[in-house]
Amino acid sequence: MTTRKESSTYTRNEQCIVNCDLTYAVRKIEGRWKLLLLYKLSKNKLRFSELKKEFSYMSERMLSLQLKTMEKDGLIKRTVYAEIPPRVEYEITEVAKELLPILDQLSSWGSKQRKAV
Numbered sequence: 001m002t003t004r005k006e007s008s009t010y011t012r013n014e015q016c017i018v019n020c021d022l023t024y025a026v027r028k029i030e031g032r033w034k035l036l037l038l039y040k041l042s043k044n045k046l047r048f049s050e051l052k053k054e055f056s057y058m059s060e061r062m063l064s065l066q067l068k069t070m071e072k073d074g075l076i077k078r079t080v081y082a083e084i085p086p087r088v089e090y091e092i093t094e095v096a097k098e099l100l101p102i103l104d105q106l107s108s109w110g111s112k113q114r115k116a117v
Contacts (some may be wrong), residue, residue: 028073033058033066035103038092041076042100045091075099 027034033055040046040054048063055063067090070076075096078081 028075029099031066031069033062034070034075035106037070038096038099039103041090041092042097042103045079045089048088048090049075058068064084 029038036055037051040051046054046066051063051067052060059068067076067078069077074093076090077093078091079091081089
């Protein structure tokens with residue numbers, strides 16, 4: 001395997017990803033569904049089946065993948081209750097609650113831009 005040149009574009013992009021706070025933040029919430037899931041979970045705790053009903057246009061596999069990624073990134077908390085059948089609830093974490101004012105601003109900006117078009 002060859003080594004990459006220090007001056008290559010790929011190397012510079014990798015360094016930006018590691019060192020850029022904005023890129024780090026965007027990578028945590030990027031994707032088609034994460035913002036919508038965060039918004040919905042900001043209202044209250046929801047079970048997987050409730051999320052599935054709410055986001056019926058999203059495949060079950062995609063919902064599961066998004067929730068796992070968000071849990072790994074510390075944006076949501078998954079609680080499993082020892083019941084039969086097992087019950088699982090999702091809620092946003094304190095880290096994600098810090099994002100809510102930003103999401104509100106982003107939503108306001110989107111509304112304003114949509115009206116302008």
